[in-house]
Amino acid sequence: xxxxxxxLNEKDRELAIKTIMERGxxxxxxxxxxxxxxSTCPMAFADFxxxxxKLIRLIQLGFLEEMxxxxxxxACQACNRCVEICPRNVKPFEIVFAYRRYQAMELAxxxxxVQSQMNLYMKGHAVFxxxxxxxxxxxxxxxxxxxxxxxxEALKEIQTLIENSPIMELGLF
Amino acid sequence: xxxxxxxxxxxIPLKLPDIEQSFRKALPELGIDLxxxxxxxxxxxxxxxxxxxxxxxxxxxxxxxxxxxxxDVDVVTGxxxxxxxxxxxxxIIEHDEEYRKAVQEKLALxxxxxxxxxxxxxxxxxxxxxxxxxxxxxxxxxxxxQLTIAIQVGCHALWPSKVMAIKEPNPFFPTILKELCEALExxxxxxxxxxxxxxxxxxxxxxxxxxxxxxxxxLISIKEEIDADMIVVGCSSCYLQMDGGQKILxxxxxxxxxxxxxxxxxxxxxxxxxxxxxxxxxxxIPREEIIARIQSEERLKEKQEG
Ligand code: SF4
Ligand code: SF4
Numbered sequence: 001x002x003x004x005x006x007x008l009n010e011k012d013r014e015l016a017i018k019t020i021m022e023r024g025x026x027x028x029x030x031x032x033x034x035x036x037x038x039s040t041c042p043m044a045f046a047d048f049x050x051x052x053x054k055l056i057r058l059i060q061l062g063f064l065e066e067m068x069x070x071x072x073x074x075a076c077q078a079c080n081r082c083v084e085i086c087p088r089n090v091k092p093f094e095i096v097f098a099y100r101r102y103q104a105m106e107l108a109x110x111x112x113x114v115q116s117q118m119n120l121y122m123k124g125h126a127v128f129x130x131x132x133x134x135x136x137x138x139x140x141x142x143x144x145x146x147x148x149x150x151x152x153e154a155l156k157e158i159q160t161l162i163e164n165s166p167i168m169e170l171g172l173f
Numbered sequence: 174x175x176x177x178x179x180x181x182x183x184x185i186p187l188k189l190p191d192i193e194q195s196f197r198k199a200l201p202e203l204g205i206d207l208x209x210x211x212x213x214x215x216x217x218x219x220x221x222x223x224x225x226x227x228x229x230x231x232x233x234x235x236x237x238x239x240x241x242x243x244x245d246v247d248v249v250t251g252x253x254x255x256x257x258x259x260x261x262x263x264x265i266i267e268h269d270e271e272y273r274k275a276v277q278e279k280l281a282l283x284x285x286x287x288x289x290x291x292x293x294x295x296x297x298x299x300x301x302x303x304x305x306x307x308x309x310x311x312x313x314x315x316x317x318x319q320l321t322i323a324i325q326v327g328c329h330a331l332w333p334s335k336v337m338a339i340k341e342p343n344p345f346f347p348t349i350l351k352e353l354c355e356a357l358e359x360x361x362x363x364x365x366x367x368x369x370x371x372x373x374x375x376x377x378x379x380x381x382x383x384x385x386x387x388x389x390x391x392l393i394s395i396k397e398e399i400d401a402d403m404i405v406v407g408c409s410s411c412y413l414q415m416d417g418g419q420k421i422l423x424x425x426x427x428x429x430x431x432x433x434x435x436x437x438x439x440x441x442x443x444x445x446x447x448x449x450x451x452x453x454x455x456x457x458i459p460r461e462e463i464i465a466r467i468q469s470e471e472r473l474k475e476k477q478e479g
Contacts, residue, residue: 024227042370046383075379077370078219078257079328083335084344093333097223104225112378116221124214126221127183136190140451141197145186146209154212157283158233164282165229167222 012062020059025098027090031056037082037092048072052082052092055099068108073100107170114172121162121173124148124155175303177294178241179207180259182252183215184409188455192409195438195452196251196296199445203304203312207249210240216258220375223258231272232279234262239280241291251296251438253408254374257329257336259293264336295330297407297437298339301349306356314446315472317359323401323432324350324361325391325415327408328370344368350407353437357444366394373414388418389427396430403463404434412436420457433460443467 020028037052038044044051050058050072058067073096082092103109116126124147129135133143148154162168177200185192200207214237215221222230238259241248250256266273267289280286294302300309324347330337331344341347345368351361370376372387392415395401406412416434423431435443435453442452449464470476 042372042376042387045370046372046376046380046387048380048383071379074220074224075376075383077328077374077376078223078254079370080257080332081328083333100224101226109224110379113220113224116218117225120215120217120221125183125187126215126218127187129187132187132190135188135455136186136193139191139194139454140448141190141194145181146211146213147181147186148212148214151212154214157212157236157285158214160283161229161232161236161279162222164279165222165226167225167229170225 009062012064013060016059016062016064019064019102020095020098023098023101025091025095027088028056028059028095030088031060031090031092032088033057034087036085036087040081040085042077042079042081043072043075046075048075052096056090056092056095059095059099064102068103068106071110073103074110074113076100105166105170117167117172121159124158174204174206176206176208176246177249177299178210178244178246178291180210180213180237180241180248180250180255182250182255182409183218184413185252189409189412189436191452191454192251192412192436192439195436195442195447198447198452199438199442202445203300203309205249205299205303208244208246210237210244210248213237213240216252216255218254218258220378228272228275228279231262231265231276234258235266235276235280235287236283236285238263238291238293239285239287242288245290247292247294249294249296249299251409251436253295253327253329254410256293256295260336263289263293292338294338295407297326297330297349297353298337300353302339306352309353309356309441310358313357313444314474315444315467315469316474316477317357317444317467318472318477320359320402321399322354322359322361323364323395323399323404324354324367325371325404325406325408325411326350327406327411330407331368350405350437354405357440362399364394364398366391371411371414372418373410377414384414385418385422388414389422392419392422392428392432395432401432403440404432405437405440406434407437409436417457423458431458433458433463435460
């Protein structure tokens with residue numbers, strides 16, 4: 001299919017690309033490994049084992065499971081510098097997140113991600129602190145926020161959306 | 174007068190409500206009336222639904238946008254993650270038929286429909302577009318003459334520019350926050366790490382040391398290159414990192430200086446004369462001294478203008 005390209009294992013390659021495309025990373029085949037994304041990526045500056053260029057290459061070669069325990073993708077800042085700069089409209093950020101989604105649904109994520117999911121489901125807020133009412137009053141605001149945590153019917157809507165999603169298969173809640 | 178729907182998110186109303194107060198005090202006086210979006214949830218942030226399931230992310234975000242649509246207002250938010258998430262959601266739903274269909278199906282479960290009638294603005298973008306530097310300068314009581322500001326815009330207000338209603342001419346050399354600070358009459362010089370990431374977000378929860386490494390490099394660039402009197406951020410997450418992370422580095426002896434940090438609207442509200450106990454009260458790196466200098470007799474604009 002790709003003349004002149006050495007394909008390690010066609011079946012692995014197809015599965016890796018399909019997995020990423022289905023989860024939002026539809027530009028994966030357009031990458032020419034120019035390295036522009038890596039040159040501007042905070043993950044790369046901070047020296048994580050994976051950066052968008054590397055991850056994309058590994059996926060193109062058919063490696064999917066091999067990196068599942070690598071937490072680099074969870075350090076992606078979703079900053080989109082890579083999307084801005086990529087000359088091939090690969091949208092590398094979307095591939096990093098597509099890989100994350102693959103990891104997440106295989107339960108390869110850290111406990112901190114579980115806590116914020118729980119908070120979102122229970123309170124409507126990923127970041128939550130019990131002391132908020134006091135803090136608000138100190139700066140002269142009413143203790144209650146006008147947000148989901150103060151509106152049970154809003155919370156119900158959010159829970160309905162989450163309950164009707166594949167996330168429920170993970171058994172987090 | 175423009176009316177906008179204030180989307181609060183999580184960090185601002187629950188951890189940094191002094192920033193919320195600064196919006197509520199400063200914006201109406203500048204001609205932007207704020208209405209609450211009752212029942213708004215987490216945007217949802219990058220580490221939650223966006224990391225698990227794309228259509229569910231879009232549906233929860235779209236629900237938040239429908240709250241503004243119901244009130245016939247545009248959304249304004251001060252949290253960069255919220256801004257990035259909501260602007261990205263709007264872009265995807267409006268450009269991809271498949272996802273739009275998936276979102277509408279999910280929203281139907283809660284009797285809602287995404288219409289696309291509300292625009293999403295970052296508070297800096299709203300100030301820049303609907304008020305403008307000139308009018309801001311007219312409204313301030315105290316000026317920041319001869320004070321140096323290091324700006325930190327925050328990633329999601331810069332990239333990807335394709336999802337934003339208001340665009341920087343070049344997001345790698347941001348100018349909107351610079352002009353807004355210059356409207357307070359401060360000096361806002363360039364420094365080499367001006368567009369660099371502060372290290373907050375997913376990186377901080379994944380690897381604290383690497384995250385603080387990026388912060389340290391940025392702070393040293395600010396100190397050595399422009400010796401700023403303060404850092405002014407356009408993102409509540411950057412605020413937590415530049416202030417709280419700076420404290421960690423200072424306590425460890427990894428840096429030997431302290432630079433006070435403000436969210437832009439906090440500084441704006443102080444320059445307009447609002448009470449620091451309400452608009453700038455939650456911090457790790459001390460701000461009392463710089464606040465006293467800002468709200469001092471000799472900085473009164475009318476006096477300077479004679
Ligand atoms: S910038 Fe685009 S084409 Fe270049 S390596 Fe990154 S993803 Fe591939
Ligand atoms: S979005 Fe993620 S992969 Fe892209 S530049 Fe930012 S940190 Fe790197």
